[in-house]
Amino acid sequence: MRILVVEDDPILADGLRAGLALKGSATDVVATCEDAEAALSTTRYAAVVLDIMLPDGSGVDLLRRLRRKRDTTPVLLLTARDAIEDKVGGLDAGADDYLAKPFDLDELAARLRAITRRESGRAESQFEHGNITLHPVDLSVTVEGHAVTLSRREFALLSALMERPSQVRSRAELEDVLYGWQEEVESNALEVHIHHLRNKIGRDAIETLRGLGYRMRAVR
Amino acid sequence: MRSLKLRLFAALLLATSFVWLAAVAWIYVSSRRELEHVLDTRLQEAARMVASLASGLDRTAAAGSEGTLPPLGSYERQLSCQIWSLDGRMIARSSGAPAAQLSQDAPGFSDRQIDGERWRVFTVEDGSRGVRVMVGDRVGLRERLVSDLIKGLMWPALLIAPLLGGAIWACLGQGLRPLRRMARDLASRNAEDMSPVSLARAPAEVRPLADALNTLFRRVEAARRHEREVTAFAAHELRTPLSGLKTQAQVALATEDPQVVRGALQQIVAAVDRTARLVRQLLTIARLDADPEQAPRTPVAVGPLLAEIVADIPKSDHVRVTIEPSARDLVLDTNAECLQLALRNLHENAAQHTIGGNIVWRATADGLLVEDEGRGIPPDEIDKVGTRFFRGRHRSHAGSGLGLAIVKIALSKVGAQLLIGNRLDRTGVRSYVMFRK
Known part of the structure; x- marks a missing residue:
């Protein structure tokens, strides 16, 4: 499973790369909306882990642009806020799931498996x-x-x-x-x-x- | 009186009553004058009429042969008439006329008191016939006539007064409806609703109030938005490092590979350092915020302070820091701690954003400035720079978004100001600390 991580904090991004590798995924890390769009246009990912607050804009806006282009890659949003309206806003913008920071690595991996499974239309996990x-x-x-x-x-x-x-x-x-x-x-x-x-x-x-x-x- | 409606009601009622009483007084005075005139004229005419009739009278006739006049309702026997011979004998008198002579004065009008009653009398003398005719009016009756007239006017007015009050009350209610409607609209809003009050239906008098409210709403909304933004930035800046720490720790726990464990632990150390700095800055802000007073001032030599800061802050090898003599020799009357905080954070900023090039400190006539050769600030972010936790597009990894906020607060405590902008001569930021003279 190849996963794109869009996160500008170098330590968290490094942790995600190492952690998702342990869970059997290859991970690309980018820090900006611009780089994320470039990566998504050239490579097919099983899923995207997307931070909401990025240096060059909002992850939610990036997600909207993506969905407008009919890109259906499953997206998991990472938010620092856990107010209901933030979650609702993210899901309505086209996210498949969200996690509030700080999250559990196992939970992140499980949610990524779930959204990729849904994307491929399977119900069972194996x-x-x-x-x-x-x-x-x-x-x-x-x-x-x-x-x-x-x-x-x-x-x-x-x-x-x-x-x-x-x-x-x-x-x-x-x-x-x-x-x-x-x-x-x-x-x-x-x-x-x-x-x-x-x-x-x-x-x-x-x-x-x-x-x-x-x-x-x-x-x- | 607190209620506008009650106040207006009382004012209107008082004004109406006053006007109405004044009108009554006016009517009283003028009808009385008019009445006197009419009644006097009647006296005069009656006296002349009687005098002309008196020619056929037996001048020797004794009292008692007086003719009777028909009753006149409640004003019965208003007029009394006496006919006297010029030598002072009563020739005739009307029924009800007093026996005493009505007037002893010369012909014309006169007032007289007879048996405790006041009379108004007109006297005519007819020398050719040898009679003196006196016609008198009871003044009491005259007064009653006037007061009956006024009473006739007063009673309906008194009956109408409550109706008038009710009408005023209803009109006021109608007139104040736009205010009540606005109050109801505002009362039924939820706390989040900051939409402007509609001006379309507001009358001109209410419009200034609605305008003021709308201005207030806009300000509150802006403040709230700002607060939300700061909260969002803060949540992001506080939770992201925690997230990194947790993920790296879980990686270290999950792997057997010693190299991965080592890498994760190194990242954890770095994350703790960064978080510690964030905590330090938060505490600094909290301390500065807690004390709203101006900091006490003493003369501070800027040169040694800057030298210490520059030596303390790590920079990349390709960066050269220059403290020009103007800055080195500067002595300011300020607070050493606040100045140190401000200059330290400004220098840290410059050092973080300059990968290669010069950082120059220089004094001007009214301030101190530092110029770096970094990438500068995107123009759309200039206004947000200095907002707590705000980190722009050109952020450095070590930043927390609190540095410039600290600079601003620290400077405000010594009556100074931070003006920050992009350099005009090349890319880079120019931070200008302006001390008020």
């Missing part, structure tokens, strides 16, 4: 495909009921593929999911992760479509 079950809550995967230990990247890769199992995900798309901007990507890194993943969940679970990308093999 993904199932054949004999593989993926639990985003505790980052665990079971194959035929047995727990499998995956690295953070492997988990992110598997959840990207299992979100829409019948769909082919391109190489670039998958790299986007795995890495934020600041991270260096080695040319064969994706192949290495796929290789490890196949070793852990079964050789046939993921199929390669040459020149197109990867997808989950259809369940017979």
Whole structure:
């Protein structure tokens, strides 16, 4: 899951990057409305964590502009105020959820999972495909009921593929999911992760479509 | 009297009564004069008429052969007539006429008291016939006539008075309706409603009041908006560092990776430092706010104070600070602590916003100024600079939005003023501390 954090406080932004990485997400951090709009126009994010009070304007205004452009990326607002009218204003402007500062990292992660789940039209919190079950809550995967230990990247890769199992995900798309901007990507890194993943969940679970990308093999 | 309506009512009622009483007095005086005139004329005519008739009378006839006059209602026997011979014998008198001679004066009008009653008498002498005719009126009857006339006017008026009062009361109620309507509108508002009072239906007399109210509403609304803004800024500035602290702490707890733990702990230390500074500044503001008095003043040498501040505040290596001789040698009659607070925060600001370049302190004829070579203040934010917790677009990470607010309060305590703006010669901020002469 790739997430955009729009927050101008460097310490909080750094904490969100580190914290969301622990929860299995790749995170990009920007500090202004302007940078956020630029990032959103070039990259597809699973969700946006948006601070309301930004140096170059209001996060709520940014959200309104986004929704006017028919961008439906799920947005979670971070507010310093917890007055009802602030919450109502934010939700009416098109936010999917809000959290008042200071918040709990686990709660933030759970709410992000919830709004991305709603966005993809699922009700249940886990993904199932054949004999593989993926639990985003505790980052665990079971194959035929047995727990499998995956690295953070492997988990992110598997959840990207299992979100829409019948769909082919391109190489670039998958790299986007795995890495934020600041991270260096080695040319064969994706192949290495796929290789490890196949070793852990079964050789046939993921199929390669040459020149197109990867997808989950259809369940017979 | 507190009620406008009661006051107007009393005033109108008094004025009406006064006018009405004056009218009655006028009518009394003029009808009385008129009546006297008419009655006198009647006396005169009656006397002449009797004198002309008297020629056929037996001049020797004794009293008792007087003719009778028909009754005249309540004014019965108003007129009495006597005919005397010139040698002083009564020839005839009307019924009810007194036996005593009505007048002893010369012909013409005269007043006389007979048997305790006052008479108005007209006397005619007819030398050719040898008679003196006297016709008299009881003055008491005359008075009654006048007072009956006035009473006739008074009674209906007294009956009408309550009606008049009621009408005045109703008219006042009608006239004061716009005021009542405004009061009702205002009373039914909720506390948040600061919309202006409608002027469209307000009469000219109420308009100044409505205008004044609207001005007040606008001021209260502006103050409230300002307060809301400050609260919002404050909430953001206080809760964001807490949020950072908590998140970093949770990261440190959640990971096994020693490098991530170390990174998080370092961030926590930095966050605590920043929060500590924020708390210090908040306490400074609270202390300055608590004491509204002007600070006591002594001569303060600006040079050493500035040198100390400059040495104390960290700056990037590419920044050069110059204290010009004019500032170094300046001695001000001011409060050392307030001046130190103001200059320290101004210098901190300049140092935070200048990444490379010069910061220059200089004295002028009536103040002290510092110029930096930072990015300056966006023009639309100039007015908000110095609002508590306000941090503009060109904010520095270390700022709390309280520095300039502290400068403003500290300077106000020594009768000085902060004028802050962008430099005209290049980008950068020019902060000017103006001391009143």
